[in-house]
Every structure is written in structure tokens, then in C-alpha cells.
Amino acid sequence: MRFEPVAPVRAYERVVEQIEQAVVSGALKPGERLPSERELMTQFGVGRSTVREALRVLQAAEMIRSRPGDPRGPEVLAASPAALHRSMHRLARADHVGLAELLQFRMILDGSAHLLAAELRTDDDLAGLDAAWEAMREGVSHGYAEFSRADVAFHEVIARISRNPLLVVSEEVVRGVVLELIEDKLEHASNRTSLMRAWLSHHAEVLDAIRSADGAGAAHLAKQALYDNYAEYVPAAQRPLLAPLLRS
Amino acid sequence: MRFEPVAPVRAYERVVEQIEQAVVSGALKPGERLPSERELMTQFGVGRSTVREALRVLQAAEMIRSRPGDPRGPEVLAASPAALHRSMHRLARADHVGLAELLQFRMILDGSAHLLAAELRTDDDLAGLDAAWEAMREGVSHGYAEFSRADVAFHEVIARISRNPLLVVSEEVVRGVVLELIEDKLEHASNRTSLMRAWLSHHAEVLDAIRSADGAGAAHLAKQALYDNYAEYVPAAQRPLLAPLLRS
């Protein structure tokens, strides 16, 4: 016989529970409105500060949104990966995760996304990729910022083709954190035009592989490109950690 | 020229920002204490309700914990995957992420972890794996719960050998969510002993592959095992999404 540790239950937690339950059970659908704080406080029989703390928690979880002045009350939001994004971001920035681990993870995710994209792509998807590539090509002459945006868009299209939101979100997060870690080093990258051209031709290869449904090829191209571009920022001692992924 | 949408900045958000910044920058380490709410309210120059709403948000993100009566103040917590788990779980229950996507993601993570483990394992790691396997073997006769615990431990050892905290955490979270989604279906699984024996021999194969540094083999075994065990719970229409991963 073992006993569970007991923790006092705070009033605002009960409020959170009830509202959360109403949302996940579908009783409250996205777009619908919660009663106003003053109304909730009479319904739950608690003070307004308690109601507000509960709403804060739900808002932090991206389940509701409240705007001052709106007589319709707080809005129930559709489930979105935004909360997942935030918590993953926080975890990824926590101390014990270095650039090597991030890059490793990104190679895994990016490789898998490319693999799936190559195997699952429809003709519509291919058209979307062509458009994204075209945007990149035009971006070259519009400066690095523009090109970079188009590059990100290209990756997003690929992630979307893989049809897995978890993959999309994770990749987005990891990419963001990697860029945060090395942004200062990227500042004084010289010869950007030739860099962009190299990137562009790499993406053309990827596009070909996906078009011909060559999953393994696309995955390898993606991983190799990440390695070629970022390995120099990884401490030499840790680079062997990345190599195994290139051989798969 | 494009404009950004502007949103009013709430006072409690500024408070959250500052405290969060202090934590991720390492100025506040896990185990350390925040000043009391009354102290914070003078430092930030806001009312206590504002401070409290900020603390609620941070608490929902699993960054701090506060207990009434503790004169040392709110405690800064170590980065934990609990928040990630919650948000992923919520997303999974909201239908945007189904079992197919979760399983896909888990095959990617687990496969990669096995690949890395096989390529990076040291002799010590192998000894640890042997011990974990032995624990599983003994667990067979101690009931399903015990066996399951040993199984989880085995996977954790593998994830740890891959030396990537992101991989460890993500896998843990996804495994947890998958199990929660199908736990009711697992309840009436019959013939558990033979199931356990099958699991055991599968892990022996994995162990062999890792011992002989066969990364691709280990990865494939892992993914195949996941598919064999869980694909039946995935709607038939979505099973083709999983197949490409088995071919890689």
C-alpha cells in the first residue's frame, strides 16, 4: 500500500479545470465566447482575481484570448501549435543544449521531412515548391533579407508537404534557436551573393530529388547541406556527433 | 514597406519577460528563490495582482513554483519537459495531431536515437544496455507493470547514449502522449506473456545491432517494431503515411 503525496488545490486551478474541460470536450468551440470576468466570478463563486488568474493560465496555454473592451467576452481559440512552440523553445534554450545537439536534431528533422515530402508529394505540392523556388531565385537580387525569407518559406512548404504538424513546429523551433545562437557570427559573413547562389542550386537539387520521389536522396541532400553550412560553428570536438547522420 | 500589427503590452507581460530573461540567461539558477510577491511589486513598481498574474504565467510554464507560507519566496525550477508534454497532449486531443502523426514522429525520433546509439556507444554504454535488458528479462515474470517499467528504462538508456537531450525529451513526451491516447485500447490486450516475450526478443536484436555498430540496422528494427505494435491503432487510411519511414 502506497500513498500519494497531496497538494492543496487552489481555487483558480478548479476554475482552469472546468473551463479547460469545457473546451476539450467540445462544449465550447473555437470562436465562441466565455462569459465576462464579472459573470464568471458569480458563476464560479470566487473573486475576480481568482477568475483572472485562471484566465491567465488558459491564455498562456493559448486556449483563450481576451481583449479589453470587447463586450462579447474572452474568445476561445482553435488549438494551435503556438504553445508547443513556446515550451519547446524554452527547453531548447536551456543550458545543456548546445549547437551540436541542436544541429543534430535539426538534421534528423529536416532529413525526415525531406524524405516524407519526396514520398508523399502530390502534383499540387510540386507546383508549390516550384513557386517557392522561383521566389528564392528572385530574392537573390533583392538582398539577403529577402532571400532569407524566401528560403524559410521553401522549408516551410517542404515541412507542410510532410503533413506532420509536429515536424513542422519542431523544425521551426530548432531553426529559430540555431539562428539565435549564431546570429552574431552570421553578421560578418562575406560574399553573400555567391552564398545565395550556392544555396539556390542546392535547393534545385533537392527539388529534383523530390520531383523524382527519391526520398533517400532528398534526405541526404538536406542533411549534407545543413552540415556544410553550420558545422563550422560547432566545436571541432563535437563534429563527429553529426557524422553518423550523414551516412544513414 | 510592411507594417507589423501592434498589440497593447500588458504590465504583467513585462514582468514575465524580465523574470523569464533572468532565468534563461542563467542569472537565476534552479533552486534559487525569487523575492516575495510584495517585494517584487515594489521592485517592478506594479500592484500585487499584476505580479501574481505574471507568476501564474511562469508557473503554468513550469518555470517557478510557489508555496504559501514559505518565507524564502517562489522557487526557480529546472527546465522540465512537463510544459512541453502538456501542450503536445492538448494538441493531440484537439485532433490536429492524430495518432498517425505522433507515431510518425516517434518512428523518426526512435529510429534516429537507435542509429546514433549504435554509432556512438562506448563499452560502458553496452554494459548499461545489457543490464537494462537483463532487467526486462526478469520483469517478464513480475507482471506487466514491472516489465513495462523496464522497457521504458531500456529506451531511456538508448536515448541517453545518443547524447542528445532534445532527442531524449521529445521521445519521452511523444511516447507518453501515444500511450495516453491508446491506453483504453491496451487495457484488454490478451496474452500478455507472449507479447512480453516477443518484445524481449526484439530488444535482443536491437542490442545485437547496437553492439555490432550497425546503425542502419538498429534504426530499422526500432521503426519496424513501432509499426508492428502500434499501426493497428492507426486508421487504415493513414497507415501509408508511416510506410516511407520503414524504407529509409
Add this chain to the structure above:
DNA sequence: GTCGGTACACTGGTCTGACCAGTAGCCTGC
């Protein structure tokens, strides 16, 4: 009739001040 502006009722955001139950650590009395 439509359109523009305005007034109003109500919203959420914030502050103040109060009370309570609970905790940690001191401090006493043995």
C-alpha cells in the same frame, strides 16, 4: 434610405487594502 458620428454600457487591466491559513525559524522553558 444611407451614412457618420456620438453616447453609453460594459469590458479587461490595474491598483489598493484587507483577511486568512499556513510555513520556517527563532526562542523559550524545561
Add this chain to the structure above:
DNA sequence: GCAGGCTACTGGTCAGACCAGTGTACCGAC
């Protein structure tokens, strides 16, 4: 030296107030 109580604090909660802002219904000008 130690058990037990005391105290000064903590966080949790409530009540009441004020403010800036919003949506809507109303209303007058055209």
C-alpha cells in the same frame, strides 16, 4: 540539548475602486 510554542512572514483569496478602451445602438445630417 531538545520539544514545543510564538511570531513574522508567506502566498491565496476577496472586495471595491478607477481607468482606458471597445462594440453597439442610437441619432442626426445628408
